[in-house]
Amino acid sequence: MILLLLIIIYLAFISLGLPDSLLGAAWPVMQQDFGVPLETAGILFMITAGGTIVSSLVSGKVIIQFGTGKVTFFSGFMTASALLGFYFAPSIIWLVVWAILLGLGAGAVDAALNNFVANHYKAHHMSWLHSFWGVGATLGPIIMAQSISVQYAWRNGYLTIAVIQFTLAVILLFSLPLWNRVSNNTKIKAKKNAEDHFEEISPEDTKQVKPMQIKGVKLSLLSFLLYCGVEATVGLWGSSYLVNVKELPAAQAATWVSFYWGGLTIGRFLTGFLTFKMTNRMLIRFGQIIAFVGALLLLLPLPSNVFVAGFIMLGFGLAPIFPCMLHETPSRFGKKHSQTIMGYQMAVAYTGSTFLPLILGIIASNTSIVIFPFFIVFYIVMMLLSSEKLNDILRKKAFVPNKY
Template identity: 70%
Template sequence: MATLLLVIIYLAFISLGLPDSLLGAAWPVMQSDLGVPLETAGFLFMMIAGGTIISSLVSGKVLKRFGTSKVTFVSVFMTAGALLGFQFAPSIAWLVLCAIPLGLGAGAVDTGLNDYVATNYKAHHMSWLHCFWGVGATLGPVIMAQFISEGTSWRNGYLTISGIQFALVLILLITLPLWKRVTHNNNNAASNEIMETNAVRHEENNELKPLQVKGVKLALASFLFYCGVEATMGLWGSSFLVNVKGLSAAAAAQWVSLYYAGITVGRFITGFITFKMTNRALIRSGQLIAAVGAIILFLPLPSIFSLVGFIIIGLGLAPIFPCMLHETPTHFGKKHSQSIMGYQMAVAYTGTTFLPPMLGFISSYFTIGIFPVCILIFAAAMLLSTENLNRLLYKKIIGKDTSLKA
């Protein structure tokens, strides 16, 4: 029963990934079709992510009142309807209106499912969960590129993705009774391991509010810059390849899909590597690999190396997000896990909201050629935040061991 529920959660994460990469892949064509400036994509992205931030912040109360199953069903339905609205959009104003439910539909379900898996399943399940997000994020540009290359409208791409979303809505509706039968009393052994590990280590956290727990702010900074890298790659990757490297819009969309494929394949592989490596080691390795990919984009190399850079960045990003999420109960205790998870998702989408549009704004005055520089800066800031968090937690453990010996 719990395994079947996990499959449903995986399917729900496909629906989360499908819309995330569409706007960036389609924007070179949408921009000319709608007759709007380049940086308008950044504004639409801000609207989508802004809705996600709001729903993430209130997700704790919403999930407790209505339950994860109903919230997931309604959220996927909202995103499916919003994507259908994109297909019929007569102007940019209509796209702005549709961006609101598209963002609101993602936040609460994202927080709820991440917390459920982080608390009740082992690390490899979290990596595979986000692998399914990558499946959706990879399929989005592939489908859009197919319609663009055939000379048909980008609107048909949004219509197709909307149809896939509605199919997932139907699956969620049929399986609603399953969620009622599976309760937290049926959690697997991973939940018990987390409780036992944190019972002593985080005892003092019970008296603190979530944001007062040591290390939380550094963790939030890590999520901010991670999403800055991931979202900036997705939103402006196609524009960089078209305007700087001279690729066609269809080819650029396909290359961006390979970036998401790198994330997807990397997370699938990471699920097996978690049996041999710790989350902390995987996070550090991924950040260094992503930085190498950004350096390749920065160097004046032939266009094909840009494809290599995109894939390397995708592979590097693969383990970072799921491993950081899975570490939440371990770092900060199970009691505050859901609240801190909500804050993390909100800050993550804050990075999605503001960092990519910032690049678009600056590029409108200079050039989209600054794209690799921004990616490298965001990756370095993420690495610095996580390393400081690791040092803080290490000092915290050493201090406790010393006090126990005394």
């Protein structure tokens, strides 16, 4: 039963990843169809992420009232409806409307599933969970590239993804009875374990403190902000950079960016195995260093083919960071506050997805998209610094063992 639900959660994360990379892959063609400026993609992305931020912030109360299973199903149905709306959208205004619904559908389910897995499953399950998100994120631009190659029909790409989303929503609907059973079984086991072995409990679980008052929470939020800023910026503007600076065809550029998402997916799958030998913090650090090297390959004046390696390295490097940070949440800040802090983290993560790509888009519209790799390098360096400062704080906490 636990394994069956885990498989369904993995399917839900494929559903969550499918739309995330679509706009960036399709935008070079969509921009021509609607006759709008380059930075409009950043605005649409901002609107989608804005809806996600709102739903993430209220996710704690929503999940407590309705349960993780129902929230996951309803969010998947909302996302599928929004993608179908993109297919029919006659103007940019309608894209804005459907972008709002798309964002609202993504936020609550993201926070819900991440906290559910962090509390009910192990670190390798979390990494594999996000590798399935990468499966969706990789399939998105591949499907869109195929659609674009046939008379630039980007709408067919959105229609295909919408059909897949509706199918997954139906699967989620039939899985609803499983969620409470797994939660109840896990609580019983946790209680028995606590009685048999005196579990280590964080001070934050025993004190009446607010989540934002816990040491290290703000630095954790900053790390999530910068991580999602990097991931979203590469996904949104990578194709435009390759088309406008490297002069690649739109379909080829979308395919190259799919290699980035592919590296992210494969990297997270491999991370699941690495968690048996390495701690989350070690994987986060190594991932940031690899991503930095990949960003340098985009920055240096090298042949165009090297950029494929740069995108793949970026994907591999970013792969372990997000799931490992999420899985660390209960041990960093205590299980009592994990759902609330998880919602904050997801909200701030989508804030990074909202504003950091938008900042690049606005500046690029007034200068050139050639600044793209400079921004990526800067974001990664800042993320590494904030993450290491957080590790320093965690080392000083008695309930977090030093695993270096």
